Amino acid sequence: MPTPDSLTRAHSRLNAWRDRALDDLVQGAGVQEPGTTREVALPRSEARRVRSFSLEIDLAFVRLAHGRYGVCEGCGAAIADEQLDIQPAAIRCAACQAAWDRAAHH
Numbered sequence: 001m002p003t004p005d006s007l008t009r010a011h012s013r014l015n016a017w018r019d020r021a022l023d024d025l026v027q028g029a030g031v032q033e034p035g036t037t038r039e040v041a042l043p044r045s046e047a048r049r050v051r052s053f054s055l056e057i058d059l060a061f062v063r064l065a066h067g068r069y070g071v072c073e074g075c076g077a078a079i080a081d082e083q084l085d086i087q088p089a090a091i092r093c094a095a096c097q098a099a100w101d102r103a104a105h106h
């Protein structure tokens with residue numbers, strides 16, 4: 001069971017991750033030329049990435065609100081804390097994600 005403490009931690013982890021990732025996206029969006037600050041329009045692929053990223057974040061907050069954050073969609077086990085540190089919006093444990101990726105690419 002998630003404790004209020006772990007929920008608070010999950011919240012701040014998600015918020016920090018979103019801020020960091022959005023910074024990355026903004027920086028990576030146009031400034032492709034090293035040493036310059038010349039801005040280039042957001043390429044279509046980047047725009048797609050931003051959209052799917054914001055969906056991921058929304059989903060993570062919804063899962064958090066429903067007490068399902070950090071629970072694997074595949075096997076129902078708790079997702080390792082170390083994995084959530086790296087991927088705060090993870091919805092599958094490492095084993096299920098690997099299986100999912102294999103299934104999705106074949």
Ligand SMILES: [Zn+2]
Nearest residue numbers: 072075093096
């Ligand atoms: Zn799993």
